[in-house]
Amino acid sequence: MSELKTLYQEMILDHNKNPRNFRAMEDADRSVEGYNPLCGDHYTVYMKMDGEMVKDISFTGAGCAISKASASVMSAMVKGKTRAQAEKLFEQFHQLVTGEVGGENHIEELGKLAAFSGVSEFPARVKCAILAWHTMKSALEAKAETVTTE
Amino acid sequence: MSIATDIATPAVASKFDVARIRKDFPILHTKVHGKPLVYLDNAATSQKPQSVIDALARYYKEQNSNVHRGVHFLSGFATEAYEETRKKITRYINAASEREVIFVRGTTEGVNLVAQSFGKKFIGKGDEAVISALEHHSNIVPWQMVCDERGATLRVAPINDDGEIIVEEYAKLLNAKTKIVAFAHVSNALGTVNPVKEMIALAHDHGIPVLIDGAQALPHMRVDMQDLDCDFYTFSSHKMFGPTGVGVLYGKEKLLNAMPPYQGGGDMIRSVTFEKTTYNDLPYKFEAGTPNIADVVGFGAAIDYLNNLDFPAIESYEHDLLAYATEVLTSNKRVRIIGTSKHKAGVISFVVDGVHAHDVGTIVDSEGIAVRTGHHCAMPVMERFKVAATARASFAFYNTKEEVDALARGINKVIEVFG
Incomplete structure (x- = not known):
């Protein structure tokens, strides 16, 4: 049960139930689809840039709690950040869920992302957690192809 | 974990x-x-079961050798063990003869073998193949591939809200252009047991051969090829308490004889020159290369186990x-x-x-x-x-x-x- 609690933390359950920035964006500069067909996790990430800054970001779609909460937290954290900051968050999140993060201090720096530290104990679920992040990164790079993490 | x-x-x-x-x-x-x-x-x-695990270990400890054509003791021993399983399966599913029991890697390969070999000979431009809406991908994709290659059309019999094939709609799809019908005995995703005998008879009314994907049926029930009267039936050892990597394609001898080989190689030939190759008889015509001997032997132990239930x-x-x-x-x-x-x-x-x-x-x-x-x-x-x-x-x-x-x-x- 303890391992399970680290996966399904209160914050993850909350973001799954009440996802932030969960809407289509009609005046988006770009939108990218993220789809893991084996799981069925399927999202679209919308983004509006102002120079190097992510002025607005939102998402729509459906999937498991881990993927949806991850998309929600991603959108909340990336909004208002510069491209470089968003890319750094992407790297940090990736390291966190694949278990590559070092000491506790490092985890504390991650703020809300730390809620996803339990994912690394569930290798089959890593692809769920990183889907929206990879989709966001593709949007930053203004790519058009559908993203998959399976 | x-x-x-x-x-x-x-x-x-x-x-x-x-x-x-x-x-x-x-x-x-x-x-x-x-x-x-x-x-x-x-x-x-x-x-x-332990008996299958033991049979695998015993094969590698005491019997391992390549099958067919060997003159030494172990080769004869391995050939006998391999062919013994074919006999057991022939009896288990009530096939008319051992020539109708072909060892394949599993159900997926069984479907692919028929789609490719039967398709090459009997499916042409403008023809149709009929499947159902509850099929596993392994009984959809091989037919899509052969239909694409041959310029044929894949038709799909619909299912109702309970997950049952609507037999009247299926019957309407059958016509002179239909060259093959393929559907599952039991649905892997829904559990539905299809009315196979009725569906086979409907296809036979039009003279259309029928392939049954039996992967999910054999673990739960006995099947009798003479009673079902299907033309092909394919299943996997690993879903019926045997090892992975081996399965069976049953086919009526007359149809199998009319079909070209699936793969070329050793075992499936009678003689080879650079000018001309003559193919082996059934079932070897469809068993190119060294087969999965150990797992076939293990499969035989699984059949023994099932026979005792x-x-x-x-x-x-x-x-x-x-x-x-x-x-x-x-x-x-x-x-x-x-x-x-x-x-x-x-x-x-x-x-x-x-x-x-x-x-x-x-x-x-x-x-x-x-x-x-x-x-x-x-x-x-x-x-x-x-x-x-x-x-x-x-x-x-x-x-x-x-x-x-x-x-x-x-x-x-x-x-x-x-x-």
Whole structure:
């Protein structure tokens, strides 16, 4: 049960139930689809840039709690950040869920992302957690192809 | 994940002694995450009795050699063991002769063999192949491939809201252009047992050959090729308590003789020169290369095991178990079962309201319960029922009501976590 609690933390359950920035964006500069067909996790990430800054970001779609909460937290954290900051968050999140993060201090720096530290104990679920992040990164790079993490 | 050995003591009073049966399967007495394993993923693969495991070890310890054409002692021994399994299967499914029993890697290869070989000879431009809407991808994609190659059209018989093929609609698809019909005996995603005899007879009224994907049927029932009168029937060892990597394609001799070889190589030839090759007789014409000898021998041990079971008692036991599981799961208002045919075998696909199947799978796994989650290689079925994925509990004769209760508790825990 303890391992399970680290996966399904209160914050993850909350973001799954009440996802932030969960809407289509009609005046988006770009939108990218993220789809893991084996799981069925399927999202679209919308983004509006102002120079190097992510002025607005939102998402729509459906999937498991881990993927949806991850998309929600991603959108909340990336909004208002510069491209470089968003890319750094992407790297940090990736390291966190694949278990590559070092000491506790490092985890504390991650703020809300730390809620996803339990994912690394569930290798089959890593692809769920990183889907929206990879989709966001593709949007930053203004790519058009559908993203998959399976 | 930790796995440790433990002795489980299920107690179900029945004509069929499940407690005794469970002793034959060592893995059922292991622990996962510190909890006794509750293995409910039998539609993906079944567990193996000790006798099958022993047969594999004995083959490599005492019998290993290549089959056919060897003059030395071991080669003869291995050939005999390999061919003995073919005899056992011929009897087990009541094929007319051993020439009709071809060893393949599994059901998927069986379908591909027929699609490619039969298709090359008998499917042409403007022709049609008919499948159903509840097929596994392995009985969809090979037909799409051959239809694309030959300029033919794939037609799909629809299913109703209970997950049953609408037989009247299926009958309407059959016409002079239809060159082959292929469908599952039992649906892997829904558990539906199709009215195979009726569907075969309808196709035969038009003179159309029928292939049955029997992968999910053999673990639950005996099948008789003479009674079914299908033209092809294919199944996998690993779903019927034997090793992975081997399966059988049954085909009527006349059709198999009319079909070109599937793959070229050793064993499938009679003589080879650079000018001309003559092919071997059945069944070897379709068995190119060194076969999976050890697993075929292991499969023979699985057939022996099944032959010692009382199948009418098993069918009755599994029927009761499925009815019990259906009742227990539907008593939970948050659970919806996908696939509600009156004729089902050992499979319950379900969704928990408001919770994605993968979250269900992860949480019940923490209780030692193995269920499969996802689209079950039947994406069109998921599309038909408008779900992205389901959780699937699939049963074998060694499962118990206590294990169903454990699953019900696991689902309650899912609801507890998600609120």
